[in-house]
Amino acid sequence: MISNPIRETIRIMPRGNEEIAGLLQEYAELLQITGGDPFRTRNYEKAAKSISGFSGDAGQLDEAGLQKIVGVGKSIAAKIVECQLSGVFTQLSELRAKVPEGVRAMTRIPALGPKHAFQLYTELGISSVDELSDAIAEGRLRDLKGFGARSEEKISRGIELVRGLDQRTPINVAAEIADRIVAVISAVDGCERCQYAGSLRRFMETIGDVDILAAAADSAPLMAALLAMPQVQSVIASGDTKTSVRISTEQAGQPGSIQVDLRVVPADCWGAALQYFTGSQAHNIAVREIAVRKKLKLSEYGLFEAESGDLITSATEEEIYARLGLDFVPAPMREDRGEVQAAARHEIPALVSLAEILGDLHSHTTLTDGVASLEEMVSAARAKGYAYFAVTDHAPNLFMQRMTIEKMLAQREQLHKLESGQAGNGATPMILLHGTELNIAPDGSVDWPEDVLAGFDLCIASVHSHFDQSRAEMTRRFRFACENPQVNIIGHPTARRIGKRAGVDVDFAELFRACAETGTALEINSQPQRLDLPSDHLRAARDAGVKFAISTDSHAVGALDLLRYGVGTAQRGWLTPDDIINAWPLERLREFLAA
DNA sequence: GCCGTTTTCGGCCCGACTGTTTTCAGTCG
Incomplete structure (x- = not known):
């Protein structure tokens, strides 16, 4: 029998972070529904969130390793390991037997929480959203303690809402x-x-x-x-x-x-209110716990002495963090994923800002699927004050775009004319980079031969097809693309469409290694339906030595404004200007592209 | 169940609004 090299690398993969987090979250919800200790419940939720945002692969860790994750102690670590080894999570199975899946679904209805959902199940036997809808129509909720006409009405509206798709x-x-x-x-x-x-x-x-x-x-x-x-x-x-x-x-x-x-x-508690109302809830809890330990009390009205109730400060967020002994925490970092501890150690990084982005490295024109001409895109980019701007139309293997080498060369010539045409008007000229967005084929190869690619200032390579390859195949595909010396950036790496298509299945640790080894940057695509690479992966990638390009992937002039969502995503990933190749001056960028 | 320059036990963020309640539990953020 001929051995399959891909097949051989597949091991029995342990559960990934999201799967583990999902089980812990489900257990937390079932505990809450059945009236378990609220503090235990909160802990399981916290552990779930913590693992979901964990940059390594929690499924690979032993008990000691798991306990290093914030919110994971002896008991939860043991449950995860047992679950990995035997596939059994005894306590969860027991609760699943007590609470039908439909009851958990009922708690997703706004205005209906875990207590009432369980009450409806135990007292009326209602175990799904549909059954609940029928029961309301039959007026069966009215006699129940704690329910009335108004609650029927609210729940009915809530049911309509959950039935509508795309809640976020x-x-x-x-x-x-x-x-x-x-x-x-x-x-x-x-x-x-x-x-x-x-x-x-x-x-x-x-x-x-x-x-x-x-x-x-x-x-x-x-x-x-x-x-x-x-x-x-x-x-x-x-x-x-x-x-x-x-x-x-x-x-x-x-x-x-x-x-x-x-x-x-009131205006004088603006800072406290803004801090409270920005959240996240988990961040606020962590900050308030620090306040409690210092014998203080933090609420949306201010920071107070716990004993006397005297106001200490409330005017600005900065003062509140400072008075708690913390660095100011930028809003995108406030997720209780280590930022409170970092603030206490005064290690909050100087995050990249929109103003520090010197150019956009991914854009399209009417030559392929853009709706603005080269001139329009360039002049819009110039209006943004960029130091450089890359035009990166699609390559031939995206067949519907009908790209040819002749069209590409004509565009390059046009681009050079545009660039030289701007000289002499006094302002510092914007440097135009001629690039392309290549298609990574299932085997990892890209559209043009190397000598053609060498003519570009920059090459992005993206997955546009065959999204359902196995993890091993997909990982090999990306590595091969990274190893192509002409490929500078991997475009929208997971290829997800938020709310519509899950990202590809790839071994992220291996992808990051490949990028770091080959000097290939990962894109942070600013399109709101992409935001790809997602922020959850950014810290792990950066720790592996990866650099990033924050790009808009603009197909129209207005899309250049989307950059702020890419920058926000980078901020959520704690990235600084040093991590972002298009926050670098042109010379450093060119060195990176040439290397 | 987790966690600790006060603690290995005893705490665990804090407040607004609603509905069904005669003083509060549930839900939400």
């Missing part, structure tokens, strides 16, 4: 809505400050709800302004300090909606 909103759609609301609220008489906070300020890739914070002595006119917006579909809650509504989102004609929370505070 892309970051750019949420940002547009947030900007509009901030403009409306800011214009109200008496509004002293207004900005968005929450997951949007932290640059999460999708947004569950939009959090708006405002400062005013009298909250009523601000709340009224929000309620009067024509996009408001329904009011979830409305009080003196907080109003929650659902607002419609139009995405390419698709109906949708998102929850918006408006919180109004």
Whole structure:
């Protein structure tokens, strides 16, 4: 029998981080539903999140290694190891037998939590969202203790909401809505400050709800302004300090909606409120625990002496962190993934900022699938004040793009003319780089022969097909592409489409090694439906010695503005300008591309 | 269940809003 070299490298793969995290999360939820100790529940949730964001492969670790992960102690480590070895998680199986899967699904309904879901199951035998819907229609909830007509109504609305697809909103759609609301609220008489906070300020890739914070002595006119917006579909809650509504989102004609929370505070506690309202919840808990240990109390109203209740500070976030002995933590880092400890050790890195990006390294024109001409793209890039700009149209193997070597060479000539044409008008000229986006074939090869590739200033190589290869094949495919001396950057490495297509299955540790060894950068693609490489992988890649290119992959002039989402993603991955090749001056960039 | 320049035991963030309640539990962030 002929041996298959790929097959031989496959071992029985242990469960990956996400799978382990999923089991722990499920166990936490089932514990909560069955009324388990809330602190234990919180711990399992924390361990799940911690493993989900862990940069190594938790499935490869023994008990001692697992316990080094924050939130994982003796007991959870033992459960994970047992699960890896025997495939059995006894306590989880026991709870699964007590709580049908449908009951857990019921807790996803807004306004229906674990306690009521379990009550509905034990007292009425309701064990799915559909059964719950029927029970409400039959009026069976009314006689239940703790339920009434209003709760029936809220749960009914919640069921409609969960049945609608795509509950989380892309970051750019949420940002547009947030900007509009901030403009409306800011214009109200008496509004002293207004900005968005929450997951949007932290640059999460999708947004569950939009959090708006405002400062005013009298909250009523601000709340009224929000309620009067024509996009408001329904009011979830409305009080003196907080109003929650659902607002419609139009995405390419698709109906949708998102929850918006408006919180109004007095101006003098702005910093404390912004810190609180930005989250994440896990970060806030970690920070508040530090406050408690110092005999202080932190809330959205300020930092107080625990004993006397005297206010210490509340005006700015910086003062609050400083008073707790912490470095200021930039919002995108606030996920309780080690940043609080880093802040205590005064090791918060100087994150890359939008202003430090000197050029965009991935763009398309009408020569392939862009909708703006070369001249339009270049002039838009110049308007951004970039020091350099790369045009990287698709290569021939993406057949529908009908690229040829002749078209490519003609574009290069046009590009050189454009570049020389700008001399003499006084301003520092923007350097134009001629590049291409190659297609990584299933075997790892790319479109053009090496001598053709050598004519480009830069080559991106991306996976555009055969997404379902096995991990071993995919990993070998990437390594082969990295080893091509002409390939400088791997484009949108996981090839995921957020909410639509999962990323390819690749051994990330091996990919990072290959990139580091060959001097190949990984792209952080700024398209909101990509955000790829995802932020969760960035720290591991950087620790392996990988450099990154933050690019927009623009197919239109307006898309150049998407760079901020790529920068936000890089900030979530703790990256500094030194990690980002397009934050470097042209000379250093050229050296990297030539190496 | 985790964690510790106060602790290996005894804590574990904090507050707003709602609905069904005569004082509070549940949900949410």
